[in-house]
Amino acid sequence: MVDWLCAACAVEYPPGEEHPVSCAICDDERQYVPRDGQQWTSLQRLAESGERIVVTELEPDLYGLRSEPKVGIGQQGMLLRTPAGNLLWDPPGYVDAAAADRVRELGGVAVIATSHPHMFGAQSTWSRLLGDPPVLVHAADLSWVQRQQPSLQTWSGERQILPGVTLRTVGGHFRGSAVAHWDRAGEHSVVLSGDSVFPGPSGRWVTFMRSYPNDIPLSGAVVRRIADRVCDRPFERLYGNLGNAVLEDARGVVLRSADRYIGWVTGAFDALT
Secondary structure, three states: OEEEEOOOOEEOOOEEEEEOOOHHHHOOOOOOOOOOOOOOHHHHHEEEHHOOEEEEEEOOEEEEEEOOOOOOOOOOEEEEEEOEEEEEEEOOOOOHHHHHHHHHHOOOOEEEEEEEEEOOOOOOHHHHHHHOOEEEHHHHHHHHOOOOOOOOEEEEOOOEEEEEEEEOOOOOOOOOOOOEEEOOOOHHHEEEEOOOEEEEOOOOEEEOOOEEOOOOOHHHHHHHHHHHOOOOOOOEEEEEEOOOOOEEEHHHHHHHHHHHHHHHOOOOOOHHO
């Protein structure tokens, strides 16, 4: 049986001899089907071509996981380590035994969670190779799961998944879009935002969108809601899903960026245009 992945977004599909006809996630207005049409790959095909997962330390107890060469959207997954167990956040669309061994060397995984459906990646295979930790999917986005597995669990609202690590619903990009808030004892807190809040290239601004590739904005009211929910507790650093980050005063950056965004979409700055 072939473990199918959409080549464009790297979200996993049920195993089988024949690939699916279309990718529901790429057919949605927030993503896209490439101009040359729907293409498929598989974990087996990628392994044969030499695909690998590269692990990089981002800060103490936080590691980035990226597939090389890039698979699909090319997200940087995160391994967040705590004394009570580890979180695998936004798992990449590729995994093999070597990647699982490297993660086990860093303490393994107690729970897998994602910021939104574009980041589901190969979540069920990551779980299987790491001893079947639960895979948490927001209840509002359950219909986007293309490959069911026994370890899948739903959640909503706010859920502490490890001591000091809380999943929080912020919505916007998807109804169930979420962030992970990491309260570091005696240190500055960290938010893993996926692209619910997307750091720009300078690291001094962020933005918010319904669709990034198709440039579909959110309303000012929704952006205010997202910013208020993310910022109702302190944090210093914020990590996006593509290796982008805000490394200083991240809470202030989110609030200032929300004000700027809302000003533009409500016409406050029209005199400048």
